[in-house]
């Protein structure tokens with residue numbers, strides 16, 4: 001881009017399947033409000049990827065579109081993938097896992113904060129009493145797809161999946177987590193099953209031990225994941241930055257999300273510093289509520305908030321997060337959070353507050 005041109009944040013919009021388009025439309029309405037209030041430049045481009053197109057053409061993520069997403073954008077805002085008409089979800093694997101793997105988006109960041117005490121299933125936890133950032137490794141562990149079945153559908157069937165950890169994978173994620181802890185409450189806990197999974201999870205501990213002395217201002221500890229699950233339920237306020245491999249992070253982040261209101265409030269970012277980043281709600285395509293107006297758009301809007309923050313637009317990100325929190329507290333929200341507004345009404349409410 002020539003130096004004289006204004007700096008635009010280039011956002012690719014990939015709504016996907018099910019409620020994906022509903023929640024991404026909501027997020028775009030809030031983005032328009034951000035632009036109106038704070039100025040700054042955004043360009044957006046919609047990408048038609050998903051089940052509908054796959055069923056019509058057999059295409060999932062064509063190379064030209066992948067290259068465009070990789071080279072022409074600062075961020076991707078994605079809805080959800082998954083359609084009952086594609087039982088194998090092959091399109092979702094190609095698109096979502098394809099983007100994460102091919103862009104090597106190794107950090108999956110899931111911030112979890114309790115904004116209204118009524119949403120916490122635990123007794124006596126006040127707003128702010130849960131405030132953690134789950135940092136999940138996003139490219140390795142048992143999700144690499146190495147394995148298979150031997151003598152399938154017989155009584156001798158054997159099934160095997162490989163859990164893969166690399167020193168590079170551990171080091172780069174822990175580095176990110178330590179730096180993040182420095183911007184928060186300076187506490188980091190690595191959750192693993194190194195007692196049972198000695199090699200793959202032992203490597204995480206080795207990496208932590210080597211890196212911790214470089215961050216004397218961060219209190220770095222380890223917990224077995226089963227103990228972490230218990231402790232997260234009994235003493236959630238103790239957790240600040242929580243690190244786990246792909247599988248442990250997957251499980252603990254859902255537990256953490258349940259402490260603050262569930263899927264409708266859980267945003268995420270998949271990143272690799274210096275590359276286009278992917279922002280998406282944690283929830284799926286929720287085929288059971290498509291078209292009913294019940295889809296909670298706050299997770300998608302909070303994902304937009306993360307995008308704005310990563311682009312250095314702190315004031316705008318703060319405004320979006322505050323408006324979302326206010327909508328929860330004032331019950332200007334969808335039925336999953338005991339509100340009575342529709343997806344579009346919540347979007348309009350949040351946009352107006354921004």
Ligand SMILES: NC(=O)c1ccc[n+]([C@@H]2O[C@H](COP(=O)([O-])OP(=O)(O)OC[C@H]3O[C@@H](n4cnc5c(N)ncnc54)[C@H](O)[C@@H]3O)[C@@H](O)[C@H]2O)c1
Pocket residue numbers: 019079080081082083084089096263264280281282283284285286287288289294295296297299334336
């Ligand atoms: N990142 C993704 O794209 C992603 C993640 C999980 C599941 N999926 C896919 O989504 C499809 C449905 O999966 P699922 O039912 O297990 O999970 P889901 O997250 O789609 O839905 C689980 C339950 O939560 C509800 N829910 C989810 N998001 C909501 C929202 N924003 N507002 C209100 N309620 C919401 C749904 O109605 C459903 O009852 C499957 O095809 C699955 O593979 C995709």
